[in-house]
Amino acid sequence: MKKEMLIPRAAIEKRVRELALQISRDYGGRELIVVGVLKGAFIFLADLIRALEIPCRVDFARLASYGSGSISSGQVAVTKDIELSVEDKDVLVVEDIVDTGVTLSFLMEKLREKAPRSLKVCTFLDKKSRRKVPIEADYVGFAIEDGFVVGYGLDFDERARFLPDVYVITE
Numbered sequence: 001m002k003k004e005m006l007i008p009r010a011a012i013e014k015r016v017r018e019l020a021l022q023i024s025r026d027y028g029g030r031e032l033i034v035v036g037v038l039k040g041a042f043i044f045l046a047d048l049i050r051a052l053e054i055p056c057r058v059d060f061a062r063l064a065s066y067g068s069g070s071i072s073s074g075q076v077a078v079t080k081d082i083e084l085s086v087e088d089k090d091v092l093v094v095e096d097i098v099d100t101g102v103t104l105s106f107l108m109e110k111l112r113e114k115a116p117r118s119l120k121v122c123t124f125l126d127k128k129s130r131r132k133v134p135i136e137a138d139y140v141g142f143a144i145e146d147g148f149v150v151g152y153g154l155d156f157d158e159r160a161r162f163l164p165d166v167y168v169i170t171e
Contacts, residue, residue, distance in 0.1 A: 003167035020051030038062040040096030043153035076106040091116040097125040101135040
């Protein structure tokens with residue numbers, strides 16, 4: 001696997017602090033429920049919540065889009081639902097990457113059914129060029145071009161999550 005550095009760890013750390021400050025300001029003293037999307041978002045979520053200046057509770061969701069290889073079928077299923085009640089609460093979904101938007105759109109609809117006070121999205125990476133459904137993140141770490149990325153929680157076949165920087169796989 002050949003890889004080329006896209007985002008160095010220093011830039012990631014700086015951007016995570018900036019996002020946490022903005023989120024802390026926007027939720028001004030209210031408790032936030034942060035929902036991490038497994039598995040890719042767990043490192044970003046951990047760094048983000050440690051940098052927040054407001055109280056938060058954390059939960060996780062895991063979704064699967066069934067298909068062959070690296071192609072999604074567009075059929076999404078919840079394989080791990082959240083456990084906290086989000087009714088009348090401020091909820092922030094933390095995602096590793098918004099790509100086609102199909103999976104995130106599905107999750108947002110499922111969460112809206114639980115009647116949160118507010119529901120927003122924070123994504124580490126945003127690939128707008130690949131959108132299949134119209135969905136926008138409220139907080140974006142980095143907008144990137146098309147390409148397969150690994151590191152900082154993002155993987156290739158469960159490998160390379162541990163890398164502290166983000167790389168584009170070039171082969």
